Amino acid sequence: MKFRGKIVDVGCLNNFTRVVNTISKLTKSCILRLTNDRLYFILSDKVASGGVAMWCQIFQGNFFDEFQIEGVSEEHNEIYLELMPENLSRSLKTAQNAKTVKIKLTMKHCPCITIAVELPSLSSHSRIVTHDIPVSIIPRKLWNDFEEPSVPDFDVSIYLPVLKIMKSVVERMKNLANHVVIEANQNGEMNLKIDTDLVSVTTHFKDLGNPPWVEEGTQPDSFQIRDPAIMAEARIDIKRLLQFLAGQQVNPSKAICNIVSKKVIHFVLLHEDVSLQYFIPALA
Template sequence: MKFRGIMIDAGPMREFTNIVTTISKLSKECVLRLSDDKLYFIVSEDNSGPAPPVLWCEIPQVVFFSEYQMIGIDEEHKDIYLSVISANLAKSLVTLKSAKSLKIKLTKKQCPCLTLEIEMQSVISQQSRQVTHDIPVVVVPRKMWSDFHEPKVQTPDISIELPTLKQLRTTIDRMRTMAQEVVIRASAEGKLTLQIKTDMAKVSTRFKDLRVEAFEGPIDHSDSETESVAIEDISKLCHCRVDAKKFSMFLSADNISHNRTICSIVHKKLVILCLYTQENVKLQCFITGIVY
């Protein structure tokens, strides 16, 4: 197996750093999958045992790399799967925002490593200096590759564009001080409601006039806890109760330059949050619903 990639543009290097930093906040470990045309960052629940990924990020290599070469195990199995400590990778990329270039390659030291060679411009001379980081990785056995495929989920009942992530994060972080769970409710009329309940109070924040990407209704509320609202048709409402901390962690992706973020809900079962960038990066987070 061989891998070598070079970045020379400041914009992609800065964006790559932001993506890795966001992933390091979501999980201690991740799997880096290298293919001919894309890089994938994959996070599974607590990284323990075979389980569908909870985070799936795909990055087109042609946008980020000026040079990109890789050779997999064989012609039939062309990809490379590497388990890496997310924080180690993020810390190594801190200086990348002011670097001239980055070379990433798969090396064999005392153990397999991702070696990062970062060329920095000296502040006191015209000469540049090189900083090298060797990040230990574990090669994922081929028999485990199926654990790191993109999750297949049923068609969401609704997909709605979210307001700004910074605004959402401020709201949800305030709610987290009062409750551990939040109900995300979306309507086909372009309304998004975040609601928490405690023994002392019920707090709701509503956003309206949002773009609805898709609606598969009507929604069956025969066994639902959705409250009747006189002015709303509940057949156009769907909701899901999720862990407020997990929702907030996804919202930390607001440091990634993006052009839209979509929230898709499978009624009462699953919330899929998907962030898109102008560079065709797609970051998806899957949060399983809490059902009582």
């Protein structure tokens, strides 16, 4: 197996760094899947068992000037690696003023993602800073554990408010409760609610808009709520919600929340270069 990539454009490097920084805020460990045309960051905890799940994909052509991969076979030209995204994030912090960044799969004392950062220098010779990030290679027989999650048959789909505003609200609520209820309807209305023995607080958002699933013919068959004013809701861990909101650096052009009543909250962040899905299971 071989992999090597090269980033020269500063804007592309900054965008890639923001994606990695976001992933590092969401999980301590994840799977990096490499294919000919895409990179995927995957967290596949079973939502049904109370874990969160994440699926982030980027098109390598929007970031890399050079990109070569030789997977496990011609038939399966892919590579699956387990790594700690925080280590990747730290390595890229040294590359903010880099002339080039080269990333490749190497074998040192163990399999590594090696990042070589070429920094500008006052002399005629460039300075090279190298980082070796230990990884584990996932065998082919386990790849099916990391398939793209299916979009749930949601009851309501709604555009999120400005994420910074939502984050500010949730930060205040976190000091009052451990859980938050997210409810929304097909009239573009969404509420964040906490309810404890001592306090009840609700923040209302209106005129958010709803994604045009019906017009596009992609509305799930089991779409349950017919009256657009009826709220669908799910109660989730407020720390997980805040972790998701606080980690965002991808500046999405669209941010969507899909609610499966009392089961799961499914967030979708869309950018021209990146798509990120994040699943938070509902609490009883």
